[in-house]
Amino acid sequence: MSGYLILAILALAFLVVFQIAKASEYVAVLKGEETTFRQNNRINAFLFLAFLVLGLAAAWWCNDLFYDRTLLGKPAASEHGEKIDFMLWITIIITGLVFLLTQILLFWFAFKYQYTEKRKSFYFPHNNKLELLWTVVPAIFLTVLVGFGLYYWFGITGEAPKDAQVVEITGKQFNWMMRYPGKDGVLGRKNYRLTDASNGNALGVDWEDGASHDDLEATEMHLVVNKPVQLVINAQDVIHDVGLVHFRMKMDAVPGIPTTIWFTPKYTTTEMKKITGNKDFVYEISCDQMCGTGHYSMKGLVIVETQEEYNAWLAGKKPQYVTLMEQKATPATPAALPADSSTAKPMAQLTK
Amino acid sequence: MSDITIHGQEGSVITQATGHDAHHEHHHHEESFISKYVFSQDHKMIAKQFLITGMIWAIIGGLFSVLFRLQLGYPEMTFPFLEDVFGKWARGGRITDNFYYALVTMHGTILVFFVLTAGLSGTFANLLIPLQIGARDMASPFLNMLSYWFFFGASIVMFSSLFVQTGPAAGGWTIYPPLSALGQASEGSKIGMDLWLVSMALFIVSSLLGGLNYISTILNMRTKGMAMTRMPLTMWAIFFTAVLGVLSFPVLLSGAILLLFDRNLGTSFYLSDIVVKGEILPNEGGSAILFQHLFWFLGHPEVYIILLPAMGMVSEVLSVNSRKPIFGYLAMIGSLFAITALAFLVWAHHMFVTGLNPFLGAFFVLLTLLIAVPSAIKVFNWLTTLWRGNLRFTPAMMFAIGFVSLFISGGLTGIFLGNSTLDIHLHDTYFVVAHFHIVMGVASFFGMFAGVYHWFPKLYGRYLNNTMAYIHFWVTLVGAYLIFWPMHYQGFAGVPRRYADFSNWESFKQFGELNRFISTVAMIVFAVQLLMVFNFFYSIFKGRKVRTQNPWGANTLEWTTPINPGHGNWPGEVPEVHRWPYDYGKDGREFIPQTEPVGENESKH
Numbered sequence: 001m002s003g004y005l006i007l008a009i010l011a012l013a014f015l016v017v018f019q020i021a022k023a024s025e026y027v028a029v030l031k032g033e034e035t036t037f038r039q040n041n042r043i044n045a046f047l048f049l050a051f052l053v054l055g056l057a058a059a060w061w062c063n064d065l066f067y068d069r070t071l072l073g074k075p076a077a078s079e080h081g082e083k084i085d086f087m088l089w090i091t092i093i094i095t096g097l098v099f100l101l102t103q104i105l106l107f108w109f110a111f112k113y114q115y116t117e118k119r120k121s122f123y124f125p126h127n128n129k130l131e132l133l134w135t136v137v138p139a140i141f142l143t144v145l146v147g148f149g150l151y152y153w154f155g156i157t158g159e160a161p162k163d164a165q166v167v168e169i170t171g172k173q174f175n176w177m178m179r180y181p182g183k184d185g186v187l188g189r190k191n192y193r194l195t196d197a198s199n200g201n202a203l204g205v206d207w208e209d210g211a212s213h214d215d216l217e218a219t220e221m222h223l224v225v226n227k228p229v230q231l232v233i234n235a236q237d238v239i240h241d242v243g244l245v246h247f248r249m250k251m252d253a254v255p256g257i258p259t260t261i262w263f264t265p266k267y268t269t270t271e272m273k274k275i276t277g278n279k280d281f282v283y284e285i286s287c288d289q290m291c292g293t294g295h296y297s298m299k300g301l302v303i304v305e306t307q308e309e310y311n312a313w314l315a316g317k318k319p320q321y322v323t324l325m326e327q328k329a330t331p332a333t334p335a336a337l338p339a340d341s342s343t344a345k346p347m348a349q350l351t352k
Numbered sequence: 353m354s355d356i357t358i359h360g361q362e363g364s365v366i367t368q369a370t371g372h373d374a375h376h377e378h379h380h381h382e383e384s385f386i387s388k389y390v391f392s393q394d395h396k397m398i399a400k401q402f403l404i405t406g407m408i409w410a411i412i413g414g415l416f417s418v419l420f421r422l423q424l425g426y427p428e429m430t431f432p433f434l435e436d437v438f439g440k441w442a443r444g445g446r447i448t449d450n451f452y453y454a455l456v457t458m459h460g461t462i463l464v465f466f467v468l469t470a471g472l473s474g475t476f477a478n479l480l481i482p483l484q485i486g487a488r489d490m491a492s493p494f495l496n497m498l499s500y501w502f503f504f505g506a507s508i509v510m511f512s513s514l515f516v517q518t519g520p521a522a523g524g525w526t527i528y529p530p531l532s533a534l535g536q537a538s539e540g541s542k543i544g545m546d547l548w549l550v551s552m553a554l555f556i557v558s559s560l561l562g563g564l565n566y567i568s569t570i571l572n573m574r575t576k577g578m579a580m581t582r583m584p585l586t587m588w589a590i591f592f593t594a595v596l597g598v599l600s601f602p603v604l605l606s607g608a609i610l611l612l613f614d615r616n617l618g619t620s621f622y623l624s625d626i627v628v629k630g631e632i633l634p635n636e637g638g639s640a641i642l643f644q645h646l647f648w649f650l651g652h653p654e655v656y657i658i659l660l661p662a663m664g665m666v667s668e669v670l671s672v673n674s675r676k677p678i679f680g681y682l683a684m685i686g687s688l689f690a691i692t693a694l695a696f697l698v699w700a701h702h703m704f705v706t707g708l709n710p711f712l713g714a715f716f717v718l719l720t721l722l723i724a725v726p727s728a729i730k731v732f733n734w735l736t737t738l739w740r741g742n743l744r745f746t747p748a749m750m751f752a753i754g755f756v757s758l759f760i761s762g763g764l765t766g767i768f769l770g771n772s773t774l775d776i777h778l779h780d781t782y783f784v785v786a787h788f789h790i791v792m793g794v795a796s797f798f799g800m801f802a803g804v805y806h807w808f809p810k811l812y813g814r815y816l817n818n819t820m821a822y823i824h825f826w827v828t829l830v831g832a833y834l835i836f837w838p839m840h841y842q843g844f845a846g847v848p849r850r851y852a853d854f855s856n857w858e859s860f861k862q863f864g865e866l867n868r869f870i871s872t873v874a875m876i877v878f879a880v881q882l883l884m885v886f887n888f889f890y891s892i893f894k895g896r897k898v899r900t901q902n903p904w905g906a907n908t909l910e911w912t913t914p915i916n917p918g919h920g921n922w923p924g925e926v927p928e929v930h931r932w933p934y935d936y937g938k939d940g941r942e943f944i945p946q947t948e949p950v951g952e953n954e955s956k957h
């Protein structure tokens with residue numbers, strides 16, 4: 001019912017606007033086109049000025065409303081993130097100044113040079129000095145931005161430190177799976193043809209490779225604070241993207257082509273709860289590459305903790321290989337595979 | 353030499369100072385309805401066909417955005433009328449996830465390709481090229497007609513994909529494989545995706561036929577005296593647009609065809625090591641990233657295919673209504689050329705976080721940010737064109753000024769995203785959504801509107817209603833900023849794009865009211881676009897009649913044709929050109945048409 005009401009109101013509004021528009025055209029004919037033109041021109045020139053002033057005020061207000069909901073005022077949770085934030089501020093300041101200058105000139109000129117009979121327009125087809133000026137000045141500013149940008153870019157995408165903890169993260173529709181290399185520090189070989197989630201090998205690990213026997217699988221990513229971590233990123237079905245918004249990091253997960261990023265977490269989850277003033281704060285992994293119907297629900301969790309907490313967590317984990325061997329030994333209890341519980345929930349989402 | 357005599361009466365014939373009398377009466381052969389309105393080979397009619405088809409698509413594409421904004425703005429509410437219209441796609445009055453992604457994908461595809469490429473280039477290249485360079489028609493009117501009908505075919509195929517059981521393509525307008533290659537991965541990757549690819553193949557054929565025609569016409573069919581450096585900037589812009597299209601669309605075609613092979617013939621161009629829904633696929637050795645290279649090799653030039661014609665028309669409209677020459681004509685051409693050349697060398701900036709070699713990425717950063725230089729030149733030249741002008745705020749002029757404002761706003765955010773360091777953080781967030789909607793979406797629409805309002809008198813011999821035009825302009829400008837400005841803040845919060853629902857995310861759920869606000873404004877802006885469409889069709893039949901041949905006092909050749917030009921454009925001989933098109937306010941004269949010979953005492957510029 002309310003739908004029809006809205007439609008009726010819309011139709012009425014259209015009718016009113018149309019009638020006014022029609023009438024104003026007749027009025028224009030009566031008053032003379034020249035007079036109407038001058039009136040309209042004055043009104044629109046004034047509106048351009050008003051748009052500039054109100055627009056800038058609205059931008060201020062918008063900033064007031066939303067600044068605190070962004071990450072701009074909050075510290076980045078990784079060292080890379082701090083560089084990115086610094087770079088962001090340089091860019092905001094430079095582009096902000098250009099924005100103000102050009103928008104003010106544009107709308108001010110629109111107001112100032114509105115049509116009057118008294119003025120003849122100034123014949124000014126070109127001026128090499130001016131044109132050189134606004135070729136060179138932007139070029140200089142851009143050189144600065146490119147310089148800063150590339151310096152940080154190479155720092156961020158460069159080799160991970162030798163002592164970095166390696167964690168493998170694999171995306172599939174629509175959840176994330178983690179793998180830790182275990183005591184030997186080496187991730188076991190994988191072969192996608194061995195993937196068999198119902199038999200405890202959701203990642204397609206090749207158990208023939210001895211290095212895989214101590215690998216740990218997990219559904220959440222546990223990281224140690226102030227210790228560099230290198231993520232080895234995979235995807236099983238379509239392209240996903242590991243989005244780590246608080247660390248300001250992001251990298252695609254591409255089937256068939258492993259990718260990597262590295263960073264150093266600076267604050268534990270507990271510390272971040274204090275810093276953000278949000279007791280529900282969690283480090284979330286968002287999928288940032290369109291991956292299908294459940295894309296928006298593809299969430300993972302990162303828990304940054306102290307070395308002791310991490311060690312305690314690690315002590316409670318059993319390598320997947322060992323779990324499977326125990327399973328084989330006691331085939332009477334096929335239910336409740338640890339790896340299965342990690343996939344059961346997302347599968348339920350899938351069939352929703 | 354005497355001035356040109358321009359008769360104000362309708363249907364009158366222009367008498368040229370060059371002495372061509374009107375004895376060349378145009379031969380009127382009777383045309384049937386079919387040959388005049390359907391399979392027309394008259395460039396002006398083909399332009400109208402492109403424009404009206406584009407408008408229909410714009411309404412559909414815009415409506416889709418309103419629908420998915422309903423989901424984003426009012427995630428808890430149900431809208432029973434949606435179920436009445438869309439059935440299972442909106443079960444219980446709530447847009448399903450799959451339908452949400454189908455809407456997003458179709459919105460992007462329709463607006464980028466069907467509206468802002470075909471609707472914009474197709475309309476104004478066809479309308480303006482022969483009229484502004486002084487030709488009777490395109491180099492090949494027949495290919496030109498085919499170009500429209502291939503577009504029409506592409507439209508039919510795309511439209512039909514909305515009605516198949518599994519729905520249209522739903523993987524985003526960039527259709528990255530493997531998602532788009534595997535029917536198992538998404539409903540939208542079933543038959544809807546094949547239809548998308550076939551439609552796009554037809555569209556590319558249309559675009560190539562058109563583009564080759566535009567290039568050959570501009571290069572070969574200019575009237576006497578119309579040197580390349582005497583062409584209006586619209587012509588230069590359309591010329592470069594056509595070059596971009598001809599060189600880059602074939603690459604998308606190859607990408608699309610390989611994807612069709614992967615989908616239907618079992619090839620592995622883009623597929624390797626895939627386990628989808630527990631099924632192990634045999635494909636090995638392909639590269640999903642290869643598609644992105646092929647896609648963005650068109651995809652980035654495509655942005656300029658959309659933007660350049662708008663820039664050209666804005667330059668023309670700004671100059672005419674400032675009663676001042678465009679500032680730095682040669683610099684404007686140079687910057688168009690620079691943008692065109694650089695457009696081919698920046699595609700991988702869409703791929704900074706795909707695992708691209710960082711060293712390679714560095715070159716793309718450099719080349720991408722280089723584009724800011726010609727862009728800055730253009731902005732400052734437009735500003736200087738306004739400076740000390742005598743501005744007439746016709747609706748076209750207002751949209752041109754709006755274009756400059758939006759181009760600045762959206763262009764500056766490109767400096768963020770082109771810098772790979774910042775792209776790591778901002779990639780695929782709402783910051784990107786805000787950036788490209790402002791700079792290539794709304795700005796190009798503003799250029800298109802400027803064109804429609806400026807050349808409507810030439811298209812239909814009538815004016816659009818000014819009051820409705822002013823309402824259209826102000827609501828659209830204010831609305832565009834209200835919608836997209838706050839999205840930058842969502843981007844700074846890292847909110848990812850293409851999420852149907854944020855309620856489960858601790859990091860992204862803080863923008864509920866903002867999303868509602870944006871959705872509401874989007875609906876209002878959409879309604880006002882309908883007002884413009886109404887104005888358009890109403891004015892075709894009932895608009896105020898144009899009574900003077902040159903209503904805007906412009907210098908270019910299209911205003912030397914009769915008010916309602918027939919096929920062939922000029923009843924007599926095609927006029928000769930003696931000067932550049934921007935002699936406004938020179939030597940105390942308000943404007944000097946291109947057809948007027950240079951006087952002996954005239955000052956040089």
